[in-house]
Amino acid sequence: MAGLYRQILAWLDERFGAGSVEEFLRHKTVPIHRHSIWYYFGGMTLFLFVVQVLTGILLLLYYRPTPDDAFESVQYIVTQVPYGWLIRSVHSWSANLLILAVFIHMFSVYFLKAYRKPRELTWITGMLLLFIMLGFGFSGYLLPWNTLAFFATKVGTEMAAAVPLIGTWLLTFLRGGEEVTGATLTRFFGFHVAVLPGLTTLLLALHLLLVQHLGMSVPPSVESAIEEGRQPARSMPFFPNFLLRDMIGWYAALGVLGALAAIFPWELGAKADAFAPAPAGIRPEWYFLFAFQTLKILPAKILFLEGELAGLIGFTLAGIIWVLVPFLDYKAGFGRVTRFFTGLGIFALGYMVVMSALALR
Amino acid sequence: MESPEHTPNDGVQSRRRWISLLLGSGVLASIASFVYPAIRYMIPPPVGESTSRSVVAANVNELKNNSGKIFKFGSKPALLIRTPDGDYRAFTAVCTHLNCTVQYRGDMHQIWCACHNGFYDLAGRTVSGPPPRPLETFQVNVQGEDIVVTRSA
Numbered sequence: 001m002a003g004l005y006r007q008i009l010a011w012l013d014e015r016f017g018a019g020s021v022e023e024f025l026r027h028k029t030v031p032i033h034r035h036s037i038w039y040y041f042g043g044m045t046l047f048l049f050v051v052q053v054l055t056g057i058l059l060l061l062y063y064r065p066t067p068d069d070a071f072e073s074v075q076y077i078v079t080q081v082p083y084g085w086l087i088r089s090v091h092s093w094s095a096n097l098l099i100l101a102v103f104i105h106m107f108s109v110y111f112l113k114a115y116r117k118p119r120e121l122t123w124i125t126g127m128l129l130l131f132i133m134l135g136f137g138f139s140g141y142l143l144p145w146n147t148l149a150f151f152a153t154k155v156g157t158e159m160a161a162a163v164p165l166i167g168t169w170l171l172t173f174l175r176g177g178e179e180v181t182g183a184t185l186t187r188f189f190g191f192h193v194a195v196l197p198g199l200t201t202l203l204l205a206l207h208l209l210l211v212q213h214l215g216m217s218v219p220p221s222v223e224s225a226i227e228e229g230r231q232p233a234r235s236m237p238f239f240p241n242f243l244l245r246d247m248i249g250w251y252a253a254l255g256v257l258g259a260l261a262a263i264f265p266w267e268l269g270a271k272a273d274a275f276a277p278a279p280a281g282i283r284p285e286w287y288f289l290f291a292f293q294t295l296k297i298l299p300a301k302i303l304f305l306e307g308e309l310a311g312l313i314g315f316t317l318a319g320i321i322w323v324l325v326p327f328l329d330y331k332a333g334f335g336r337v338t339r340f341f342t343g344l345g346i347f348a349l350g351y352m353v354v355m356s357a358l359a360l361r
Numbered sequence: 362m363e364s365p366e367h368t369p370n371d372g373v374q375s376r377r378r379w380i381s382l383l384l385g386s387g388v389l390a391s392i393a394s395f396v397y398p399a400i401r402y403m404i405p406p407p408v409g410e411s412t413s414r415s416v417v418a419a420n421v422n423e424l425k426n427n428s429g430k431i432f433k434f435g436s437k438p439a440l441l442i443r444t445p446d447g448d449y450r451a452f453t454a455v456c457t458h459l460n461c462t463v464q465y466r467g468d469m470h471q472i473w474c475a476c477h478n479g480f481y482d483l484a485g486r487t488v489s490g491p492p493p494r495p496l497e498t499f500q501v502n503v504q505g506e507d508i509v510v511t512r513s514a
Contacts, residue, residue, distance in 0.1 A: 151461055155476055158460040173403050179436065183405065275431050275438045277454070277464030278475040295459070296477045300493040307491050308459065 028238035033222045038108035041101050043246040048098035055091040065189035067182035070145035071271040089261035099287045102130050110345045114217035117333030120326035125207040127323045132200055139192040150272035152284045154180045162309045290355035415511040429465025438462050444483055451499040451510040452485045458492040
């Protein structure tokens, strides 16, 4: 085994320069300190994304993206196809755990100020990936063509109409017409299986390249403790030491996914009917609850703006500030303590948690 | 001191700039001509709106007092209500907030949107919740056995 490994390395080295492959793999080390646990969530997200790609390809074997067939084809997958229930439930559960992992990854990076110089672009590519993941969630939600998804899509796309100037164009572009119809389903299917995966591949490659090139960030508190000699600078090689630890986490995640899919199979609901009223207790997926609750609370008019437009402007501004945080909080790059931005993060997290809890009440 | 090649070199520079400008604007124009059809392609042609201004929404025996029914009016859902007093009212069923389909709540004698908890009264006016405007109202006529709903011109 070890002999074969050496042979392969030697074969590669002969072509790409002595030691360069091994050097590439050994270049990255993982710092060890009391916050090291947070380093696992990027890899966890990546693993769950791979699960999504694989189960997604399997679902594509039977899924049909038309309003007459979509619901029936998913019903067929979960009732007739061998292990179809498992594949579909794992895809849904893994999607939700992925979003959770993304949020944990983002907030840990935020609070440990890993976005500070020189990792600004890593943060920005990460944020773009997060938006794409939310896009995956939103577009994938419609594909089973059930009532909940139908109204969630109606509301979600209607938000786009509130955008000044290009609102109507955007709405028609997203829906493939004025209303949510079969044209919308076809479009969302295209976004979900072609456009978003393509964008993800590009951005993910860039994100990982940046992580590999810049190495792992050490939190400011640990960094100053090391500089002042209060603690030694310890690290372990990424390959294979940390990767093996990552894989233990992935193996456990696979177990959790299988258990969730078996014990709580994902519901299919009732087929969408454009001429039925919105069902009572309708609400979006948990990661959109904070926005949903905000829309519910906002009055019809705020000063001269319609409530929904005010909400949209608020979220857009918050999103832009969040993406640009490495530049706004540039002082963190000089090793300064920037409590304001920590407070901002606590506020954002608190807002999302409280609003989501209110929506679930 | 004047260098002998100063003037001819300037000529080359300005000619090069001119050619770059021509080439650049040509490439830009061609890219625009590729992108324009693609952007137009993203928006489907408009669907012809249903021209009929009225529709048979229900049969006179269909609705009990204090109940409602969703019916198809053109390409959009509409709501027919029989009030507790036995009158018929008709509205668009599309919530003015974010496009959800509303329903009649017999227990509250109001029209309700389940999506964001908006309420309208039996005249279609907003009572509470986020809807910014009242529901569009239609005329209702009973013609023999049929309840006919008409959009005002």
